[in-house]
Amino acid sequence: MKIDIICPLYNAEKYIENLHNSLLNQNISINCIKYILTECNDNTETILIKNKIDYKKITKNEFSHSLVREKAAFESKADIIVFITQDVEIKNNNWLEKLVNPIIKDKIAATYSRQISKYKNIEKYIREFNYPDESFVKTKKDISKLGLKTFFSSDASAAINRGIFVKLNGYDGKNLPISEDMYFSYKLITNGYAVKYCSDSIVYHSHNFTLKEIYERYKLTGKFFKENNYLDKYGTNSSGLSLAKYVLKRIIQDRKFNLLFRFPFDMTARFIGMKVGKK
Numbered sequence: 001m002k003i004d005i006i007c008p009l010y011n012a013e014k015y016i017e018n019l020h021n022s023l024l025n026q027n028i029s030i031n032c033i034k035y036i037l038t039e040c041n042d043n044t045e046t047i048l049i050k051n052k053i054d055y056k057k058i059t060k061n062e063f064s065h066s067l068v069r070e071k072a073a074f075e076s077k078a079d080i081i082v083f084i085t086q087d088v089e090i091k092n093n094n095w096l097e098k099l100v101n102p103i104i105k106d107k108i109a110a111t112y113s114r115q116i117s118k119y120k121n122i123e124k125y126i127r128e129f130n131y132p133d134e135s136f137v138k139t140k141k142d143i144s145k146l147g148l149k150t151f152f153s154s155d156a157s158a159a160i161n162r163g164i165f166v167k168l169n170g171y172d173g174k175n176l177p178i179s180e181d182m183y184f185s186y187k188l189i190t191n192g193y194a195v196k197y198c199s200d201s202i203v204y205h206s207h208n209f210t211l212k213e214i215y216e217r218y219k220l221t222g223k224f225f226k227e228n229n230y231l232d233k234y235g236t237n238s239s240g241l242s243l244a245k246y247v248l249k250r251i252i253q254d255r256k257f258n259l260l261f262r263f264p265f266d267m268t269a270r271f272i273g274m275k276v277g278k279k
Helices: 016-024 044-050 065-075 095-106 122-130 140-151 162-167 180-190 211-227 229-234 236-253 257-278
Strands: 003-009 032-038 056-058 080-084 110-116 136-138 157-161 195-204
Touching (some): 003 065, 016 032, 016 044, 032 044, 065 080, 065 162, 065 180, 080 095, 080 162, 095 110, 095 157, 095 195, 110 122, 122 257, 136 140, 140 180, 140 236, 157 162, 180 195, 211 229, 211 257
Parallel strands (some): 003 080, 032 056, 110 195
Antiparallel strands (some): 080 157, 110 157, 136 195
């Protein structure tokens, strides 16, 4: 089956060479790597040209987390589309094989990778909560048990059967500022398809956000849930509380007492951001 990689780029000069080489070193063939470069103020374009890497350039006004991906997916002729972000570090050369095999062999509609943070911060424990050691498959029958987490996915590293993506009309032409991955995962699962979390397809994906950056991200997330309020019935508040409890438990277990001072401010920034975004 043909596989296309779709990767938006913006100010990606410190990522692009290593990322591209990691893709070329995968142990299964890639039909096409589609880079979409939003006009930026660093040397990303110079590096792309120097290394003879194909890309498409768009203006800042043309960028949308959902619409850029949707357009590239609709234009693709591949059987499987793989969404990645510029800041993931691919751990090994079987990352892609492990990610797409469930789609090829088991007729799973979509998959997503395990993400590990390199930083010893609160995000490390959030990654643990969202990306555990064991792989699992989620279907409609898991909604009563998992609630909102049934629809959790991440297109920082995810694969989708392109035929199904097109059949379900992708993101429905909506300009989603965040959580486009959850939006489509919800569509997949409620339409009877299965999504697999692949713990053996591993990427490093690390952030060290300021409290203001966390607040702004969760403000966007709150806006997403306001505009898609049908998701509220699956337990948005209980999901956030479960996350906070897990993070606090792991901080204490690891005796990272410096993070105890950060914890209440970090969680408050998330909570207030979500509330403000929902207004």
